[in-house]
Amino acid sequence: MTRDMFSFDDNLAAPILEYCRNRLQLQPVELDFGGTSVDFAQALEGLLTAHGNDPTAVMELFTNVLAPRVISADSERFLAFIPAAPTKAALLMDMVVSASSLHAASWLESAGAVAAENQVLELLARLAGLPDGAGGTFVGGGSIGNLSALVVARDVGAHRVGGDGSLKIALSGDAHSSIASALRIIGVEPLYVPAVDHRLTAEALAAAIANDPHPDRVIGVAATAGTTNAGIIDDLAGIGAYATANDLWFHVDGAYGLAGLFSPTIRSAYDGIELADSFIVDPHKWLFAPFDSCALLYRQPHLARSVHTQHASYLDILHDDRNVEWNPSDYAIQLSRRPKGLPIWFSLAVHGTAAYGAAVDAALEIAHRAAQMIEAAPHVELVREPGLSVVLFRRLGWGPDDYARWSEQLVRDQIAFVTPTGWEGETCARFAFLNPHTSEAIVAEILATMA
Numbered sequence: 001m002t003r004d005m006f007s008f009d010d011n012l013a014a015p016i017l018e019y020c021r022n023r024l025q026l027q028p029v030e031l032d033f034g035g036t037s038v039d040f041a042q043a044l045e046g047l048l049t050a051h052g053n054d055p056t057a058v059m060e061l062f063t064n065v066l067a068p069r070v071i072s073a074d075s076e077r078f079l080a081f082i083p084a085a086p087t088k089a090a091l092l093m094d095m096v097v098s099a100s101s102l103h104a105a106s107w108l109e110s111a112g113a114v115a116a117e118n119q120v121l122e123l124l125a126r127l128a129g130l131p132d133g134a135g136g137t138f139v140g141g142g143s144i145g146n147l148s149a150l151v152v153a154r155d156v157g158a159h160r161v162g163g164d165g166s167l168k169i170a171l172s173g174d175a176h177s178s179i180a181s182a183l184r185i186i187g188v189e190p191l192y193v194p195a196v197d198h199r200l201t202a203e204a205l206a207a208a209i210a211n212d213p214h215p216d217r218v219i220g221v222a223a224t225a226g227t228t229n230a231g232i233i234d235d236l237a238g239i240g241a242y243a244t245a246n247d248l249w250f251h252v253d254g255a256y257g258l259a260g261l262f263s264p265t266i267r268s269a270y271d272g273i274e275l276a277d278s279f280i281v282d283p284h285k286w287l288f289a290p291f292d293s294c295a296l297l298y299r300q301p302h303l304a305r306s307v308h309t310q311h312a313s314y315l316d317i318l319h320d321d322r323n324v325e326w327n328p329s330d331y332a333i334q335l336s337r338r339p340k341g342l343p344i345w346f347s348l349a350v351h352g353t354a355a356y357g358a359a360v361d362a363a364l365e366i367a368h369r370a371a372q373m374i375e376a377a378p379h380v381e382l383v384r385e386p387g388l389s390v391v392l393f394r395r396l397g398w399g400p401d402d403y404a405r406w407s408e409q410l411v412r413d414q415i416a417f418v419t420p421t422g423w424e425g426e427t428c429a430r431f432a433f434l435n436p437h438t439s440e441a442i443v444a445e446i447l448a449t450m451a
């Protein structure tokens with residue numbers, strides 16, 4: 001069968017559009033299962049041939065074999081890692097981005113998309129209290145956002161301190177794994193600061209730098225606004241003041257937790273974020289956008305521009321005075337890019353910021369209720385009070401194998417996806433809430449399986 005790949009064909013479009021329409025309406029979204037390669041081997045065997053297949057049949061294969069073997073991050077029963085709970089508005093706009101081949105590397109090519117993305121970045125900068133002129137771009141995730149920001153921190157720091165010898169950036173052991181990974185990539189040594197109850201403080205930072213054999217080689221600090229494991233917010237105000245006074249680059253990793261900027265209830269927990277030289281927050285986490293989206297902001301974008309701008313004869317036109325208004329590719333490790341900020345832009349424009357604050361609060365509320373239920377139950381207890389929307393708790397008498405078996409069975413029974421974590425050397429259970437549809441009944445159902 002010969003098809004014209006580049007002309008619209010309703011036989012091709014119909015099954016796809018119908019799938020999308022149905023998927024967007026699922027309430028609840030089924031949790032589904034993971035899989036092993038054995039599950040797919042037969043179905044995928046010989047599929048990619050010289051001549052292609054009937055689109056309806058391929059879509060059926062996707063629907064019946066592949067899709068059910070992806071655990072749905074947007075299920076209200078997905079409480080592992082950091083879940084996803086994209087708004088319908090954001091998901092639909094993501095489809096528009098795809099259908100339109102929207103791209104947004106440069107102002108020359110994509111002014112309309114960049115203008116909308118920048119409106120969201122400006123809103124985030126304003127919520128954080130960054131000065132006018134702050135800006136950045138959206139990248140594919142927190143890991144690449146942290147890396148892009150720390151590259152700027154390194155170059156600015158290297159320029160400031162000069163000389164030879166390795167540079168250091170301070171962080172706590174509770175920082176996300178992507179920070180240590182970024183430091184390895186950019187050849188900067190980590191200066192691990194002992195945290196105070198898992199919270200990085202200005203005093204501990206100052207002491208660690210004072211004790212370092214080469215305090216003058218410490219060029220920055222990466223704080224966390226909402227640790228992934230426990231939702232703990234570092235002492236941003238103290239660290240920010242220290243960093244400002246000592247000319248250190250102050251980066252804040254808020255991939256998960258900085259969504260709380262939208263909530264008047266907890267806004268004050270982020271005081272000090274206004275001092276950041278750079279910060280990230282992932283819309284694909286607690287800001288209800290689809291994968292994959294991270295907002296990366298700089299206090300002084302020209303510093304990032306001087307580090308990240310790519311130079312080539314075929315790109316010179318992008319930096320021509322007439323076109324240079326705002327090139328997203330100048331602010332991170334990326335050139336071609338989807339406008340990953342458009343889905344959240346559309347959703348914010350439709351629903352307003354207050355709805356975002358309320359949705360953040362809903363996750364805080366269910367975390368609080370879950371903690372109360374854990375305290376009230378005889379067989380489980382809190383490891384610590386919830387941090388943001390993360391709850392760590394233990395089943396009395398259980399070891400690592402018990403948690404692993406329980407977690408597996410929970411998915412098999414389609415009750416929930418909850419994975420164990422470690423806390424101070426102990427294996428425990430962890431809930432991360434952010435789906436507004438996760439109910440007390442679901443939490444009770446999960447806790448009952450541990451009895």
Ligand SMILES: *Cc1c(COP(=O)(O)O)cnc(C)c1O
Nearest residue numbers: 141142143176178228253255256
């Ligand atoms: C999730 C997370 C990251 C990594 O973000 P990705 O989008 O998964 O790359 C970084 N930092 C923190 C604090 C996170 O929670």
